[in-house]
Amino acid sequence: MPLDAPAMLAVLAGHLPGLTAEDPAKPWVIPAGQITAAALALRDDPRLAMTSLMNLTAVDRPDAGHIEVVYHIGSMAHHHRAALRVLTPRGQARVPSVTAVWPAADWFEREVFDLFGVVFEGHPDLRRILCPADWEGHPLLKDYVKTKPDVPIKKVADA
Amino acid sequence: MRDAPAATLDLEAGPREGEFYVNMGPQHPSTHGVLRLMLRMDGEVIREVIPHIGYLHRNHEKIAESRPYPQYIMFSDRLDYLASMNMNLGYCVAVERLCGIEVPERADFLRVIMAEFNRFASHLVWFGTYGLDIGAWTPMLFAFRERERIVDLFEAVCGARLTYSYMRIGGVAEDLPSGWIAKARETVAYLWPKLDEYDALLGHNVIFEKRTQGIGGLSPDQAIALGVTGPVLRSTGVRWDLRRDEPYSVYHRLDFEIPVGTTGDCHDRYLVRLAEMRQSLRIIEQALDMLPEGPIVAKVPKVLKPPKDAEVYVRTESPRGEYGVYLVSDGSANPHRLKIRAPSFSNLLCVAPTSIGLKIADLVAIVGSVDIVMGEVDR
Structure with a gap:
């Protein structure tokens, strides 16, 4: 049976005491230390049955000084879905990996590591995935500066 | 699946005794673009697949x-x-939800017609190239002959034959040229019998069956856990299609079935895609019948500024699976963050665990059956 956002949050709060949200319709903020426990509860509680991790990504918030790691999860059995977010400070972004709960997170976490520099603790194989292995910096950070200049384009007249 | 720690992946450490590495791709005809698979081999048997x-x-x-x-x-x-039509559609639906834009009915039907024609064309390319992977040359010629008709239809509405950019925020770019509907109906009537021909040509071919049956099988739980979607997920027996399970555009008004497989092997993926092509034709026929008159694009401000801190995650069913668009607004005319959840990216995860213990020729059959497009994997 599909649950609405406040009901899902209430079920999750039963597993994680003290969890609240100002607006349940927006992604719920989970403390970084509790994300693995939250993931397990979301996946294994039969009322939630969030077996699929649809998407995992991050949003850089330089003004607030943190990076948000966003999880979009859903249940194919119940036809409901939710979004979670974990806030982690810029510069030393570390979040526990959820690959053990949702194997789908494997490449998503590698991508966030590659493009945002977020370290996922406990990930079995955290390497760059899209950029070359020797790339410098993390391109999706808002303050990312290109280290290599553009290759000049020769005009026909110069050739 | 991964018994070697990450640090030993570089070739300096070398393979284990009695084993060796084979590099497949990035320039390899059966990796469908620039996918590189590093294979740790024991004789002819694959021990590990490391995709790059x-x-x-x-x-x-x-x-x-x-x-x-x-x-x-x-x-x-x-x-x-x-x-491309399906990619346009998913993005436009996401921006419309973010900004609260209502799309005119006619535009919605036009979008569905184009998206389903494109799904058909995309599956046709898969059918042809999968034949090539398995060693059959003819299906490719058949598939491209039929795809040409659909591409001609697209060229008539938007002028392009590959990258259409036909959809706009709030609708579509152009109305149909005169005579297009008749031509579309003619094309649909032409395509129906071709599908039986394909089954006779490839689906019931003994060599094809031997190469694909029992190869690359996934269980439903495994597929869901890995984030696999689209025909690959449905081939395992999970009846999950976002057109029905999370309807967008006008799919909730159309009558179609969701074909599923049983074993999740390469042959089931073939069967599911062929059955899906029939459903696409059904959808197109209905949408052509129901196509209303009216405007083709909503009134949309010249500069779109969604509310500050609004965000959406919209997922649509592309020919390859769940195509998700995650948009975060900061109140300006540019998005603060756009994330594309590409179906091929997640589907590719199922290649490594399902090919352990098989031969390289089987790996070619598995990679082909997943139907990846590297453009969306690498973005």
Whole structure:
């Protein structure tokens, strides 16, 4: 049976005491230390049955000084879905990996590591995935500066 | 699946005794673009598959942050370039939900017609190239002959034959030219009997059956856990299609079935895709019958500024699976963050665990059956 956002949050709060949200319709903020426990509860509680991790990504918030790691999860059995977010400070972004709960997170976490520099603790194989292995910096950070200049384009007249 | 720690992946450490590495791709005809698979082999048997991606990486998501919302449409064409209409559709639906734009009915039907024609064309390319992977040359010639008709229809509405950019925020770019509907009906009537021909040509071919049956099988739980979607997920028996399970556009008004397989092997993926092509034709026929008159694009402000801190995650069913668009607004005309959840990216995860213990020729059959497009894997 599909649950609405406040009901899902209430079920999750039963597993994680003290969890609240100002607006349940927006992604719920989970403390970084509790994300693995939250993931397990979301996946294994039969009322939630969030077996699929649809998407995992991050949003850089330089003004607030943190990076948000966003999880979009859903249940194919119940036809409901939710979004979670974990806030982690810029510069030393570390979040526990959820690959053990949702194997789908494997490449998503590698991508966030590659493009945002977020370290996922406990990930079995955290390497760059899209950029070359020797790339410098993390391109999706808002303050990312290109280290290599553009290759000049020769005009026909110069050739 | 991964018994070697990551640090030993570099070739300096070398393979284990009695084993060796084979490099497949990135320039290899059966990797469908620039996918590189590093194989740890024991004789002819695959012990480990280490995929390397990123050769086509252009960082679409960074590009999107520096331009207004409507300008990303032509970039979305280049994600899954075999199904540009579906890519346009998913992005436009996401922006419309973010900004609260209502799409006129006629535009919605036009979008569905184009998306389903494109799904058909995309599956046709898969059918042809999968034949090539398995060693059959003829299906490719058949598939491209039929695809030409659909591409002609697209050219008539938008002028392009591959990257259509036909959809706009709030509707579509152009109304149908005169005579298009008759031509579309003619094309649908032409395509119906071809599908039986394909089954006779490839599906019931003994060599094809031997190469694909029992190869690359996935269980439903495994597929869901790995984030596999689309025909690959449905081939395992999970009846999950976002057109029905999370309807967008006008799919809830159309009558169609969701074909599923039983074993999740390469042959089931073939059967599911062929059955899906029949359903696409059904959808197109209904949508052509129901196509209303009216405007083709909503009144949309010249500069789109969604509310500050609004965000959406919209997922649509592309020919390859769940195509998700995650948009975060900062109140300006450019998105603060755009994330494309590409179906091929997640589907590729199932290749490594399902090919352990098989031969390289089986790996070719598995990679082909997943139907990846590197444009959206690498973005």
